[in-house]
Amino acid sequence: MMVDVRPVDRHLPLAIHAQISDGFRTRIASGEWPPSYRLPSEPELARELAVSRGTLRKALHTLIQEGLLRQVRGKGTFVTSATIEPAIAQKLSTLSEDYASQGIVTTTEVLESGLVVPPSPVAALLNVESDGRVFRLYRRHVAVNGPVALLHNYVRATDVRGIDDIDFTKERLFATIEGVYRLKIATARRSFSAQRATAKTAELLEIAEGDPVQYLEQVTYLADGRPIEYSDVWIRSDRLRVTSLLSR
Incomplete structure (x- = not known):
C-alpha cells in the first residue's frame, strides 16, 4: 500500500x-x-x-x-508510543506454544471470526487500504481452572485467502500462516501494559469489571518485512504469568 x-x-x-x-x-x-x-x-x-x-x-x-x-x-x-517502551529481546513464541512448553493444557473457544473492514489504526499497522478486508479472529483460552486469556487477532486477508474456512478451535493461527500459506514469520513488536478490565473482558475472563489484567499488543512481520498480523491480548495474571528468558 x-x-x-x-x-x-x-x-x-x-x-x-x-x-x-x-x-x-x-x-x-x-x-x-x-x-x-x-x-x-x-x-x-x-x-x-x-x-x-x-x-x-x-x-x-x-x-x-x-x-x-x-x-x-x-x-x-x-x-513512537506515548509511554516508555524498553526493548527486551526474546524468542518470538505464541501463547499456545508457551502453554505447550510448560505442560499447560488449554482449550480454545472461537468467539467470533470472519472477514471484516478493520479499525483504521489496525489498517494502518497492517498496510491495508481503507476499504480493504482482514481476517478477524476472537478467541478465549481456557485452562483447567478457568479462562486465562482473550486473543483478538487481525490478519491481512490478501495473504491468507480461505483462512476463514479453517477451524481455529483445533488449529493454531501462526502454525496455519506458516504451514498452510508458506509464509515465514520473522519478527514482531510486542508491548505490555496493565489495564482495567472492561465489562465484556471481565465477563469472559470471569473477573470483576475494573480488575487489573495484563494487556499485550503485537504487530507481526514476515521475513520480507511485510506486516501480516496485529493482535490485542488480555491475560488473567492471577492464572497466567508471562516470563521472558533473557541473556545479556
Whole structure:
C-alpha cells in the first residue's frame, strides 16, 4: 500500500522538508499513523513525494528529535508510543506454544471470526487500504481452572485467502500462516501494559469489571518485512504469568 502523504508545494515560502514533517506530524497527531506504525521505506517515501532522499531525511530527523518517530537499524522507522517502551529481546513464541512448553493444557473457544473492514489504526499497522478486508479472529483460552486469556487477532486477508474456512478451535493461527500459506514469520513488536478490565473482558475472563489484567499488543512481520498480523491480548495474571528468558 502506498502511503497517503500530502504533496509538497514548491511555491510556499516554507522549506520542503518542513512541509513534509508537518504532514507527517498531522497524521501522527490524528491517529492515522498510530503508535508502532512502520513508515514505508525512504526510497518509497521519497519517490511518492518527488523529493530527494536528503530532503526526506531532514524531515524524518526533525520528527525523531521531537520524539514522534524512532529508527531501528535493519527494521525501519516507526511511530513512537506515548509511554516508555524498553526493548527486551526474546524468542518470538505464541501463547499456545508457551502453554505447550510448560505442560499447560488449554482449550480454545472461537468467539467470533470472519472477514471484516478493520479499525483504521489496525489498517494502518497492517498496510491495508481503507476499504480493504482482514481476517478477524476472537478467541478465549481456557485452562483447567478457568479462562486465562482473550486473543483478538487481525490478519491481512490478501495473504491468507480461505483462512476463514479453517477451524481455529483445533488449529493454531501462526502454525496455519506458516504451514498452510508458506509464509515465514520473522519478527514482531510486542508491548505490555496493565489495564482495567472492561465489562465484556471481565465477563469472559470471569473477573470483576475494573480488575487489573495484563494487556499485550503485537504487530507481526514476515521475513520480507511485510506486516501480516496485529493482535490485542488480555491475560488473567492471577492464572497466567508471562516470563521472558533473557541473556545479556
